Amino acid sequence: MTEAEPASKADVPANDNLPVTVIEAESGLGLAILTDVWRFRELLLFLIWRDVKIRYKQTVVGVFWAVLQPVAVMGVMTFALGRVAGQPGAATPYWLFVLTGLVPWTFLSTAVSGAGMSVVANQQLVTKVYFPRVLLPLSAAGLAGVDFLVGCLVLAVAAPLAGGIEPGWHLLALPLAVGVLALVASGLGLLLAAVTVKYRDFRVVLPLLMQMWLFLTPAIYLQVPGGFGPVGEVIQMLNPAHGVIAAFRAAALGTAFDWAALASSAAVGVVVFAVGLWYFHKIERSFADVI
Amino acid sequence: MHPAIKVENLSKRYELGGGPPGGRTLAETLSATLGGVGRLFRRGPAATPTATGSREFWALRDVSFSVNPGEMIGVIGRNGAGKSTLLKVLSRIVQPTAGRAEVRGRMGSLLEVGTGFHPELSGRENVYLNGSILGMTRREITKKFDAIVAFAGVEQFLDTPVKRYSSGMYVRLAFAVAAHLEPEILIVDEVLAVGDQAFQQKCTQQMRSVGRGGRTVLFVSHNMPAVQNLCTRCVWLKGGRVMADGPAAEVIEAYNRDVADVGGAEVDLTSHRGRTPDSVVAMQRVRVMNDADGRSPAVPMRGTARIEVAFAHTEAISDVTLGVVVKDAYHLPIFGPNTKVTVCPTQPTPLKAGTITCRLPDLPLMPGTYPIDLYFGSRTHDFDVVYNAVELTVLPADVFGTGKLPPPNAGNICWPATWEIVGDVVENPPV
Numbered sequence: 001m002t003e004a005e006p007a008s009k010a011d012v013p014a015n016d017n018l019p020v021t022v023i024e025a026e027s028g029l030g031l032a033i034l035t036d037v038w039r040f041r042e043l044l045l046f047l048i049w050r051d052v053k054i055r056y057k058q059t060v061v062g063v064f065w066a067v068l069q070p071v072a073v074m075g076v077m078t079f080a081l082g083r084v085a086g087q088p089g090a091a092t093p094y095w096l097f098v099l100t101g102l103v104p105w106t107f108l109s110t111a112v113s114g115a116g117m118s119v120v121a122n123q124q125l126v127t128k129v130y131f132p133r134v135l136l137p138l139s140a141a142g143l144a145g146v147d148f149l150v151g152c153l154v155l156a157v158a159a160p161l162a163g164g165i166e167p168g169w170h171l172l173a174l175p176l177a178v179g180v181l182a183l184v185a186s187g188l189g190l191l192l193a194a195v196t197v198k199y200r201d202f203r204v205v206l207p208l209l210m211q212m213w214l215f216l217t218p219a220i221y222l223q224v225p226g227g228f229g230p231v232g233e234v235i236q237m238l239n240p241a242h243g244v245i246a247a248f249r250a251a252a253l254g255t256a257f258d259w260a261a262l263a264s265s266a267a268v269g270v271v272v273f274a275v276g277l278w279y280f281h282k283i284e285r286s287f288a289d290v291i
Numbered sequence: 292m293h294p295a296i297k298v299e300n301l302s303k304r305y306e307l308g309g310g311p312p313g314g315r316t317l318a319e320t321l322s323a324t325l326g327g328v329g330r331l332f333r334r335g336p337a338a339t340p341t342a343t344g345s346r347e348f349w350a351l352r353d354v355s356f357s358v359n360p361g362e363m364i365g366v367i368g369r370n371g372a373g374k375s376t377l378l379k380v381l382s383r384i385v386q387p388t389a390g391r392a393e394v395r396g397r398m399g400s401l402l403e404v405g406t407g408f409h410p411e412l413s414g415r416e417n418v419y420l421n422g423s424i425l426g427m428t429r430r431e432i433t434k435k436f437d438a439i440v441a442f443a444g445v446e447q448f449l450d451t452p453v454k455r456y457s458s459g460m461y462v463r464l465a466f467a468v469a470a471h472l473e474p475e476i477l478i479v480d481e482v483l484a485v486g487d488q489a490f491q492q493k494c495t496q497q498m499r500s501v502g503r504g505g506r507t508v509l510f511v512s513h514n515m516p517a518v519q520n521l522c523t524r525c526v527w528l529k530g531g532r533v534m535a536d537g538p539a540a541e542v543i544e545a546y547n548r549d550v551a552d553v554g555g556a557e558v559d560l561t562s563h564r565g566r567t568p569d570s571v572v573a574m575q576r577v578r579v580m581n582d583a584d585g586r587s588p589a590v591p592m593r594g595t596a597r598i599e600v601a602f603a604h605t606e607a608i609s610d611v612t613l614g615v616v617v618k619d620a621y622h623l624p625i626f627g628p629n630t631k632v633t634v635c636p637t638q639p640t641p642l643k644a645g646t647i648t649c650r651l652p653d654l655p656l657m658p659g660t661y662p663i664d665l666y667f668g669s670r671t672h673d674f675d676v677v678y679n680a681v682e683l684t685v686l687p688a689d690v691f692g693t694g695k696l697p698p699p700n701a702g703n704i705c706w707p708a709t710w711e712i713v714g715d716v717v718e719n720p721p722v
Contacts, residue, residue, distance in 0.1 A: 016293065018475060021398065023383060024391035046423040050409060050416075057411045057452070128406045129424055130383040285386040288379065289305065 026285055033281055036132035043131055047139035052146055066150035070102040077102075077221055087223045092253055094223055096159065100249040101220035103151035104177070107144050108185050108241055109210050114140030115189025116196050116206050123291045133284050137193040141185050155252060165253055173251035177244055180266045184240040187273030194276075194283040197291060217241045219249075236261070240268040293395055295476055295507040296358040296381070300390035303351040303376055303531075350376040352531040353390070358509065360395075360475070363502040365522035365539060366511045367546055373531040374511045378480050381509070396475025396507075399426060403480075405465030410454035414445055414464055417453050421468045435471045442493070443467035470497045476507045495521070514620035515543055515659050516699030547589070547658065547686060558681045560600075565664075565678035573675040574667050576601040579683050582650055589684040592658065592705060596651040596683055602667060602675075607641035614666035614673065615649050617683060619703045622662065629666065657697070657705045658687040 037044065056062040078086075078095045086094030115137030119126060122136050159165040196202045216235060218226065219242050228236065236242045243258065243265030250257040351373045358364050366374050379385040381392060382400035407424040408417050418439055422432040432439075440446055443463040445456070453461060479498065498521060502508050512518050518525065518539065525542035527535040529549070535542045557578045566572070581587045582595035590596040598615055614629030628649070661683045667675040687696060690705060697705060 018396040021383075021394045022391060023380065023387065023394065025387055025389060042429060043423050046420055046429075050412065050420055053416065054409060054411050125407055125424065127384065128403045130400065131424065131426075288385045 031277075033132065033134045033277060037134060037138065040132055040135055044135050044139055044142065047135060048142035048146065051139065051143040055143075063150075066147035067154055069147070070099060070106050070151050071154065073106075074099045074102055081221055085222050085224055087225070090223060092223075092255065093162070096162065096253070097223045097249070098221055099158065100155060100252050101245050103148065103155055104181055104245050104248045105214070105217070105220050105241065106151060107148035107181060108245075109214070110147065111141040111144035111185040112188045112192060113206055113210055114144055115186070116192035117203065118189075119193050119197050119287060120203065120291070126291055127288050133287055134190065134280065137189040137280075138186060141182070141189050144185070145182075159252065168254050170251050170254040170257075173247065173257065177248040177251050177262065180244045180262065180269055181248065183273055184244060184265065184269040187269060187276040188240075190276035190280040191272065192276075194280040197287055198283050213239075213241065217245065219243075219246045237264045238268060240265045240272060244269075292360060294357045294393075295360040295362075295395050296509070297393045298357070298381075298390075299355050299392070301351055301354045301377070301380060301387050301392055302349065302389040303373075303380055303385065304388040305348045305350055349531050351380065351387070354528070354531070354533050355390075356526050356533060356536050358507055360507050361502075361505045362524055363508040363510065363522045365518035365525040366509060366528060367513075367515070367518060367525055367543065368528035368534075372528040374528055375480060376531075377528065378478050378509070378511055382478055394476060397426070398476045398478065399469075399472040399474035400478045401469045401472075401480065405461065408453055408461070408465060411452055413452055414440075414449045414456070418464070418468055421465065422471075425469060425472055426474070427472065439464075439467045439471050442470060442497075466494060470494065474506070476509070477501055478509045480511045512620075513660060515547075516657070517620070519543055520698075520700045544687075547684070560665075560677055560680060563677050563680060565680060567676045567678070570675045570677070571604075573602050573604045574600050574665060574677060574680075575603055577665065577681045579663070579681050582652075589686050590654060591686045591688040592656065593653055593688060593690050596654055598649040598651070598663070598681075598683075599646055600649075600665060600667065601644075601646045603644035605643075607643045608669050609638075609641040610670040611638060611642060611645070611647055612666075612668050612670055612673070613647050613649060614664075615651075616664040616666070617651075617656070618662050618664065618679075620659065620661075622679075624664075625656070625661070625703055627664075631670065654685060655704050655706055656683075656685045657699065657703050658685050659699075659703070660684050661703075 055065065059065060061068055074095055077098050082094050086097070090097070118136040118140040119133060125131075126133065126136075160167070192202075192206065196206065214220065217239055218228075219236075226232075243261030243263070246258050247262040247265070249255065354373070354377060366377065368374050376385070378400070380387050381394065382398070384400075405421070407421050409420065412420065418436065419429070419432055422435075422439075423429065427435075440449065443460070443466070445460055445464050448456065448460065453464075456464070495517070498508065498510070502521065508521075510518065510522060522539045524537065525535070525539040526533060527542050527546050534549070535545050557576060560566075560574045560577055561572055578597075578599045579588060579590075580597050580599075581590045582597040585597070600613060602611070612630045614627060614631075616624050616627035618624050628651075630647075662679040663681050663683055664678045665676070665680045666673040667677075690696070691707070
């Protein structure tokens with residue numbers, strides 16, 4: 001092996017203490033992804049900041065998109081479904097009921113669809129620069145998270161004003177509900193991000209799946225207590241959105257808390273997260289080859 | 292001192308022909324699975340996987356070499372030799388199939404400038420974004436911000452969205468960010484082929500100062516003069532394998548000799564990537580060779596190059612016209628004769644098919660590889676234009692009789708000069 005002398009040996013600093021990166025064909029469960037996220041946390045924040053800034057600059061509505069989206073859907077739902085799905089005489093007016101369901105739902109669906117498309121949408125980056133690919137679906141979820149915070153602010157204003165709700169101990173359960181929400185969103189986001197890269201036609205299927213998911217989660221829009229029958233009950237238990245949205249509403253409004261539903265949401269969330277992480281890690285190594 | 296980069300038996304395999312680019316679709320996978328299940332219920336020979344013509348392609352095969360800290364290494368080879376794949380594996384964009392590499396220190400990769408630039412964001416915002424993507428911390432970017440902006444020369448336009456920048460400004464800003472990365476190891480892929488002459492010089496200087504600062508640089512390029520200028524050592528890749536690894540001048544010479552050995556630089560033009568979209572396929576094949584023996588594809592300096600273009604067209608052309616533009620490694624044209632401006636014998640009859648031969652006598656080009664654009668048509672207009680149709684390889688020759696040639700960074704043209712030295716007549720000699 002030939003060795004060429006550098007221009008001046010004195011100029012070259014000793015490299016014994018430098019970090020060593022080993023590059024080889026990878027295997028493993030993908031837990032390394034989690035440490036990667038911490039190491040690249042600044043870049044993650046930059047990516048979220050980029051998406052937020054772009055949204056402000058590109059839309060007339062800008063900041064208000066985060067307010068407009070749930071409020072507009074709430075308006076349409078109240079108008080269209082109010083009489084059928086609402087319960088007259090309930091403590092919570094229908095519009096507030098729907099709004100407290102829509103804010104977490106908007107976060108879930110935006111985070112999941114955004115994450116699902118994130119790798120494909122950023123293929124330029126993926127093929128040219130190294131960074132842990134997991135940052136892409138997470139930054140999409142982060143963007144949805146920013147909107148979510150704005151939505152929560154709207155709720156914080158609307159609930160006391162119109163619904164006569166007062167802040168109380170129930171608010172302490174909010175972080176719990178939000179935590180499960182984040183778990184479900186990121187797990188599903190990771191899974192779909194990888195699936196969308198491997199199977200290109202999935203991009204078209206994704207919006208359809210989101211629509212279906214909305215209708216399969218009556219917790220969002222159905223105030224009238226419904227007997228769903230045994231099959232319906234099973235679907236509710238398996239639907240990670242169900243328990244967490246009901247819990248969010250209960251924590252926000254101080255109504256009865258369904259611990260069983262939240263627990264099943266959390267359990268499904270953990271499974272989805274584990275599967276999502278494993279699958280993402282498995283497909284990640286071929287992203288740049290396939291994209 | 293440990294090696295900065297140690298590559299051991301690195302290999303990368305791609306699978307070709309296994310479906311449309313971008314992976315299979317769900318539909319295909321589902322039907323393949325269902326088909327498989329269906330076969331379980333049928334009597335007959337054991338199910339064989341459908342031969343979709345899946346072929347293997349080894350982009351890298353058992354590549355091994357070692358780079359010491361502070362070295363500047365050039366990676367050379369023909370197109371498709373595996374240079375970019377090697378960089379991608381070392382940059383961790385793509386995973387190796389086998390083997391390993393050890394990299395000591397922070398590694399910065401420049402595979403393209405402006406990675407992550409978003410047109411809606413301002414110059415300032417893009418500097419932060421791009422810098423972060425390349426691996427700088429926010430504090431680092433702030434510290435170097437003024438230097439980056441000064442290097443690019445865009446102080447006045449920092450707060451306008453990048454989509455309003457001219458392409459030159461865009462490229463300068465993008466390179467400025469990349470140039471201020473201070474990793475221990477820098478990997479560069481022909482990024483220097485951007486911008487105007489003055490800017491390119493700035494970039495080359497930057498690369499050289501990075502190298503002098505004790506950093507290790509891995510540089511991939513087709514531009515032999517640049518490689519020879521900047522690099523102490525060269526690794527030559529061919530077909531994914533290491534052919535040579537040693538002092539730059541020797542390896543480049545071996546590479547040039549190998550290129551000359553390839554029998555017949557004939558290129559099929561019928562489906563060439565460089566054809567413009569509104570061209571008609573009229574040129575079929577092109578061959579570049581040394582006119583002296585009519586065979587070797589490389590031409591010595593001051594020799595005569597012969598370019599033969601075989602054409603076939605649906606209508607007969609009464610005045611076949613060919614233009615040949617010889618370009619440098621940066622794809623800037625050097626000279627471009629055509630049949631309309633030089634003396635050209637008239638053709639006897641209108642032709643539907645034939646061969647047109649161009650001879651370039653007394654080539655004044657320095658050793659290297661020069662892409663050629665071809666413009667084919669009739670006297671009135673060129674209806675078949677192919678960019679980078681073929682390459683002309685020029686070999687070193689002792690044109691001055693001194694055994695020496697001008698340095699490679701003194702330009703593409705080798706032109707003779709005569710010299711005269713006269714002493715001054717001293718009127719009043721000093722006391």
